Amino acid sequence: MSNGCGTIRLTMAQALVRYLAALRVATYDADDRVTGDEPLFGGVFAIFGHGNVAGLGEALFQYREELPTYRAHNEQAMAHAAIAYAKTNMRRRMMAVTSSIGPGATNLLTAAALAHVNRLPVLLLPGDIFVSRRPDPVLQQLEDFQDGSVSVNDAFKPLSRYFDRIYYPEQLLTALPRAIQVLTDAAQCGPVTLALPQDVQTMAYDYPLAFFKPKLVSFRAQPPAKEDLQQALTLLKNARQPLIVAGGGVLYGNATEALRKFAEKHGVPVAETQAGKGALSWDHPLQLGALGVTGSPAANALADHADVVIAVGSRLQDFTTGSHSLFAQAQLISVNVNPCDAMKWHATGIIADARLGLTALSDGLKDWRASDAWTVEATEQAELWRSTVSGITNRREVALPALPYDGEVIGAVQRSSNTSPLTDIVVCAAGTLPAELHKLWRTTTPGGYHVEYGYSCMGYEIAGGLGVKLARPDRDVIVMIGDGSYLMMNSEIATSVMLDKKLIIVVLDNRGYGCINRLQQACGGAPFNNMLEDCLQGGLGAPHIDFAMHARALGALAENVQTIAALEAAMLRARAADRTYLICIDTDAKRTTEDGGCWWEVAVPEVSSRHSVQVAREQYEHAQLNQKL
Numbered sequence: 001m002s003n004g005c006g007t008i009r010l011t012m013a014q015a016l017v018r019y020l021a022a023l024r025v026a027t028y029d030a031d032d033r034v035t036g037d038e039p040l041f042g043g044v045f046a047i048f049g050h051g052n053v054a055g056l057g058e059a060l061f062q063y064r065e066e067l068p069t070y071r072a073h074n075e076q077a078m079a080h081a082a083i084a085y086a087k088t089n090m091r092r093r094m095m096a097v098t099s100s101i102g103p104g105a106t107n108l109l110t111a112a113a114l115a116h117v118n119r120l121p122v123l124l125l126p127g128d129i130f131v132s133r134r135p136d137p138v139l140q141q142l143e144d145f146q147d148g149s150v151s152v153n154d155a156f157k158p159l160s161r162y163f164d165r166i167y168y169p170e171q172l173l174t175a176l177p178r179a180i181q182v183l184t185d186a187a188q189c190g191p192v193t194l195a196l197p198q199d200v201q202t203m204a205y206d207y208p209l210a211f212f213k214p215k216l217v218s219f220r221a222q223p224p225a226k227e228d229l230q231q232a233l234t235l236l237k238n239a240r241q242p243l244i245v246a247g248g249g250v251l252y253g254n255a256t257e258a259l260r261k262f263a264e265k266h267g268v269p270v271a272e273t274q275a276g277k278g279a280l281s282w283d284h285p286l287q288l289g290a291l292g293v294t295g296s297p298a299a300n301a302l303a304d305h306a307d308v309v310i311a312v313g314s315r316l317q318d319f320t321t322g323s324h325s326l327f328a329q330a331q332l333i334s335v336n337v338n339p340c341d342a343m344k345w346h347a348t349g350i351i352a353d354a355r356l357g358l359t360a361l362s363d364g365l366k367d368w369r370a371s372d373a374w375t376v377e378a379t380e381q382a383e384l385w386r387s388t389v390s391g392i393t394n395r396r397e398v399a400l401p402a403l404p405y406d407g408e409v410i411g412a413v414q415r416s417s418n419t420s421p422l423t424d425i426v427v428c429a430a431g432t433l434p435a436e437l438h439k440l441w442r443t444t445t446p447g448g449y450h451v452e453y454g455y456s457c458m459g460y461e462i463a464g465g466l467g468v469k470l471a472r473p474d475r476d477v478i479v480m481i482g483d484g485s486y487l488m489m490n491s492e493i494a495t496s497v498m499l500d501k502k503l504i505i506v507v508l509d510n511r512g513y514g515c516i517n518r519l520q521q522a523c524g525g526a527p528f529n530n531m532l533e534d535c536l537q538g539g540l541g542a543p544h545i546d547f548a549m550h551a552r553a554l555g556a557l558a559e560n561v562q563t564i565a566a567l568e569a570a571m572l573r574a575r576a577a578d579r580t581y582l583i584c585i586d587t588d589a590k591r592t593t594e595d596g597g598c599w600w601e602v603a604v605p606e607v608s609s610r611h612s613v614q615v616a617r618e619q620y621e622h623a624q625l626n627q628k629l
Helices: 012-021 056-062 075-088 109-118 152-159 169-183 226-237 248-252 256-266 297-305 354-365 372-393 406-415 433-440 460-471 483-488 492-498 514-522 547-553 564-576 611-624
Strands: 007-011 023-028 034-039 041-046 069-071 094-099 122-128 162-165 191-197 204-208 215-217 242-246 270-272 287-290 308-312 331-336 348-351 424-428 449-451 476-482 504-509 557-561 581-586
Touching (some): 012 056, 012 204, 041 075, 075 122, 075 460, 152 162, 152 191, 162 169, 169 191, 169 204, 226 308, 242 256, 248 354, 256 354, 287 372, 287 433, 297 372, 308 354, 331 354, 372 406, 406 504, 433 449, 460 476, 504 564, 547 581, 564 581
Parallel strands (some): 041 094, 242 308, 308 331, 331 348
16 A cells, blocks of 8 residues: 555565556557557466465455466466467567476476577566575475575576566565566567565565556667678678578567568568568568478578578577588678677678668668579579479378378368468477478468477477467467377366367377487487387387377367368368367378478487498588588
8 A cells, every 4th residue: 555655565576566567568550650558468377386375376366457367287388378478479568477486486497498599588486485594494495505595496597588586575676677678678588587585575665656657668679780781781782692581580570571672672582490480471472481401492402502691580590500501601691689699600790670670781782683593593493392382282192091291281271271371370399390380381471380499399389379379369379289299298278278268289190209210210220219119118018199088188179080181171170169179180200391401410429339320420420511610
């Protein structure tokens, strides 16, 4: 309550929640005009325990109308959902996540790493041990006899862009603004952890009322420096065969229109990373498709012949660069808000917002264009690849016991709606599917392709799908997931049913870790401990898992199908259903779409008694010669 002196007495937890609820972000129309505002935080995911239920739990109840609280079934999963919510909102809106101390807190660590790698905002609020230490050691407390100040929450320090532990209620006055600055900073964006000792959560303080005034949070766009721009322009004006690599920063920086205009004006083809897919419509004449290890032959072939590569908003991860063997002969320009990313691999860096950077480059180039022959070749290769994708994904049936493969399943999913490239959002993270989706999934809109391939975390998919649906309730959210990832984490099926946030989940069951099994054998290894049939077993043998039955037990509708035609029919039922709907289909564990010819460095043993490993080692050493370091 207010004491009439411009302050209000609140517990630390109440002050934290009230501050978050007061933050707003501007909304825009299609012409980038401000139309109003909405909450910066879309809500809080919470699993309560003794470390947060009395303090933060009471505060969240008090402010539940302003800041909704969502209950989940697993701490890692709810953090994945929160991260997916932020990714879907292009980092302009986000969520907070709170757990108890001990295992609840450490369950958040994997998600914190995922957010850090992907540069995505999430506010983590794990409960912590008593500051007073009077009841030490409390339930679930880690005792470090060399450092009495340590708790399990110290493990968040290397995984957080900003970490703080609140020892006094008044520390919120500086900690919260710092946290929000990091969460909304384009260059430093990532997970923020505020560890909340359970006794401090309940302590009261006379906070200034001004601290809780509604505040419109701004997202600043950094323009390029003239010196950086001039160096890049000098390179580009002498280029004849340039290529743009569109990364996630194109989407987060609202630069998709600037990218399209740049490509068309200057005749420069575009290839996409996993994070950048959807930056340019799949059917644009200059769209070469996926780049890198999971890329298309068209994009990779032109990348190998490019004389200048313009990476826009990309971390230049090894799957994009082919472990630095792809476009090794090209000169590199990197447009990125993060200086460390902009300067990677001897690039001519432009430290700038993607939209402002591309616009400034285009203005500086004036009427310059890439070689006509290069642009023509790019459009021809792009058209050839689109035709190839159509052939791969078109319906074809195989006679049982032969099984369909992932590419055919992707085609069936998209054929089940005439507007799929415009209205569907596909969610995936790990296994065989990211490579197939990167090549084959068609989307015309930014955000229609949601694949977490920075940390590539098995188990992200269903939880991430829930976060996507919370952000885009009007879209069909299709989670495509392998049996391995499904078994890693699936509990949020029940949460999606409880919240009435319908997901369509397509499980591709290849009876094991098919992707790693193929990698194992490509490195000369024997098939071992990946496919269920190749694992150590008891007398009952490899299990047959009924995923549809399991999903029904969690409250979803579900069915098993055997053929592509049956899958298409099931997808129609799923789209019409009133709740989460799971479809399971057995798929071929060995067959994949032909790769794009890009190498990936996976170290092979120098010493082995297996001839196949020895051969793989020779091939590995030969491939290393193509790296540009």
